[in-house]
Amino acid sequence: MKITLEHLTKTFPGRxxxxxxxxxxxxxxxxxxxxxxxxxxxxxxxxxxxTTLNMICGLLKPTGGRIRxxxxxxxxxxxxRRGVGMVFQNYALYPHLTVRQNILFPxxxxxxxxxxxxxxxxxxxxxxxxxxxxxxxxxxxxxxLSGGQQQxxxxxxxxxxMPHVLLLDEPLSNLDAxxxxxxxxxxxxxxxxxxxxxxxxxxxxEEAMSISDLIVVMKKGVxxxxxxxxxxxxxxxxxxxxxxxxxxPINVFAGAxxxxxxxxxxxxxxxxxNLPDQEVWAAIRPEGFVLDEHGPLRCRLSGIEVMGRDISVxxxxxxxxxxxxxxxxxxxxxxxxxxxxxxFSVKPQKLLLFNKETExxxxxxx
Ligand code: ATP
Numbered sequence: 055m056k057i058t059l060e061h062l063t064k065t066f067p068g069r070x071x072x073x074x075x076x077x078x079x080x081x082x083x084x085x086x087x088x089x090x091x092x093x094x095x096x097x098x099x100x101x102x103x104x105t106t107l108n109m110i111c112g113l114l115k116p117t118g119g120r121i122r123x124x125x126x127x128x129x130x131x132x133x134x135r136r137g138v139g140m141v142f143q144n145y146a147l148y149p150h151l152t153v154r155q156n157i158l159f160p161x162x163x164x165x166x167x168x169x170x171x172x173x174x175x176x177x178x179x180x181x182x183x184x185x186x187x188x189x190x191x192x193x194x195x196x197x198x199l200s201g202g203q204q205q206x207x208x209x210x211x212x213x214x215x216m217p218h219v220l221l222l223d224e225p226l227s228n229l230d231a232x233x234x235x236x237x238x239x240x241x242x243x244x245x246x247x248x249x250x251x252x253x254x255x256x257x258x259x260e261e262a263m264s265i266s267d268l269i270v271v272m273k274k275g276v277x278x279x280x281x282x283x284x285x286x287x288x289x290x291x292x293x294x295x296x297x298x299x300x301x302x303p304i305n306v307f308a309g310a311x312x313x314x315x316x317x318x319x320x321x322x323x324x325x326x327x328n329l330p331d332q333e334v335w336a337a338i339r340p341e342g343f344v345l346d347e348h349g350p351l352r353c354r355l356s357g358i359e360v361m362g363r364d365i366s367v368x369x370x371x372x373x374x375x376x377x378x379x380x381x382x383x384x385x386x387x388x389x390x391x392x393x394x395x396x397x398f399s400v401k402p403q404k405l406l407l408f409n410k411e412t413e414x415x416x417x418x419x420x
Contacts, residue, residue, distance in 0.1 A: 055124050055218040055251050057087040057110065062119035064105050064275075079105040081275040083119070087268075090249040092242065094262030094283075097272035097298070103255040104223055106272075110253065111138045111221050123218055136219070139212030139250075143224040147196040147207055154192040157182055157210045164215075182210040185244055202233040209244065220245070220252040226261065238265050259299050263287065271295050288403075293335055293413040296406055302340045302366065302380040304406070307373045309336035316405070319372040323350050324400055326407065326418050334416065335375075335408040340366070342404025343381035345389065349399035353379060358391050365389070369396050 062083040068075040080102040087093050095103045108114040110121060112133035120129045128136050147156050157179045161170055170178070183189045186206040196204055205225060212220060222241065226234045242265040245252045256262050262269050263283040271278045271286065271294075279291045290296035296304050309318045310333050316323045318336060343351075345367075353369035356378060367381045367389055381398065383389070389396060407416040 056089045057219060057251060057253075058120075058122040059083050059085050059087070059106075059110075060120045060122070062106070062109060062121065063117050064102075064109060064114060065117045078275050080109070083277055085270065085277070085280060087251060087253070090251055091267040092245045092252045092254060092265060094266030094269040095253055095255045095272065096259055096262040096269050097257065097278075099257055100274075101272040102275040103257070103272060105275075107221050107223050107253060107255050110219070111140055112136050137215075137217050138219045138221055139215060139217035141205075141208045141212045141220075141222045141225045143227045147204055147211075149196050152193050152195055153183070153188060153199070153207050154179060156196070156207055157192075157214050160211060160215050178214050178216070179210075182214040185213060185247060186210045186240065200233075201229050202237050205229065205237055206240070209241070213244070213248065213250075217250060220248075220250045222252065222254045224256055225254070226256070226258075234261070241265065260301060263299065271298060289415075290406065291415055293337065293408045296337050296408070296415075300339060302382070304337045304339050305379045305381070306375045307336045307338070307371065308375055309334050309373060309407075311407075316407070318351060321351050321371075324402060324405060329407075329416065329418065333410040335410060335413065337406045337408065338381075338400055339404040339406075340380050340382040342401045343367070343383065343398040344401060345383055345387050346397055346399040349397040351398040351400060353396050353398065355389070355391075355393055355396040358389055360385070367396060 062080060064080040065076040065078050068077055083106060095106060097103055105114060109116050112131060116129065120127055122128065158175055161175045161178060164170060183192060186209050188203060188206050188210060191199060191203060226237055229237055238261055254266065266283055268280060269283050269286055270280045273294050279286055279295050286295065287299045307318045309316055311326055311329050311331055314325055314328060316326050316336055353371045355369050357368045359366040359368060363385055364382045365385050367383055369379045371379060407418055408414060409416055
């Protein structure tokens with residue numbers, strides 16, 4: 055089912071010294087989420103992700119704007135009438151109930167025309183358990199399960215009502231790194247198998263990029279950019295989005311364009327077409343550096359970090375804005391750790407320029 059958000063806004067009254075002001079948690083969010091897609095809602099803590107999700111599921115009433123599921127306006131409907139399944143960070147399973155009873159629980163509360171027979175309920179519970187592969191755990195209590203298994207039970211419990219929309223709020227944060235990886239792939243598989251339109255909230259950009267059809271990057275309640283993960287990574291609209299996506303993060307330099315060439319300090323790094331002379335933020339992805347003994351970018355070598363397949367060359371430069379430049383180089387490349395200097399050339403497609411004042415992207419042509 056497609057979900058339409060129209061000018062969705064939520065303000066909260068200010069507290070303490072800010073009691074006279076309102077705090078805008080989500081501002082004018084407009085977007086049509088296509089049917090059957092997995093959307094990653096992404097941004098730093100406090101940017102309004104959970105508030106958006108809670109308005110979509112009906113736990114919070116918007117201050118302004120409308121929400122539609124398909125053609126139906128659900129803005130004023132209570133959560134139980136919206137047909138949403140929800141999974142939160144703390145999966146909150148009932149400890150005294152078995153896995154089967156936990157999964158059945160939402161069905162036992164259905165009333166009126168939605169009420170199901172015992173047989174139908176059992177069939178639905180089995181089906182949901184099969185989807186998340188916990189059939190053999192149905193008679194255990196939550197305390198007898200691993201974190202990942204508990205999370206799968208929580209997902210089964212959300213699926214059992216056959217929701218039109220699945221909302222996942224940081225569902226993996228309680229899992230260790232390996233399990234996170236595995237569970238996120240399972241979520242992707244389940245989403246594909248069911249075709250349920252799913253919104254996945256996370257502050258972990260890698261997680262969102264790896265499983266989402268589309269990502270929405272938010273900052274302070276305002277949507278910055280919506281698009282396919284790779285597209286947004288390659289074409290961020292502003293410096294905030296560029297910095298937020300990617301590990302290690304993008305390397306940002308205070309640069310200048312002089313006579314059609316990007317200059318970083320005294321280094322004339324790359325031609326950038328016919329852009330007028332100006333100060334810019336020049337940002338280079340870690341994979342955008344190429345070791346080159348005659349390369350134009352001359353950095354002071356601080357160290358080398360071995361990462362298995364790749365190595366990370368750590369260096370500094372007078373116009374760099376952070377503490378250490380991290381460039382990812384194939385492990386076969388030779389860097390002399392004793393050398394004071396390391397020289398790079400820069401891949402043009404991995405260099406992004408941003409306006410010094412507005413921090414918006416400056417398109418570079420040829
Ligand atoms: P996190 O990743 O830390 O969960 P988030 O992106 O989900 O953050 P929200 O929880 O949506 O962020 O909060 C957005 C903003 O709204 C924050 O500044 C928060 O302090 C504020 N906020 C959220 N709920 C309330 C509330 N009930 N009353 C007042 N302010 C609130």
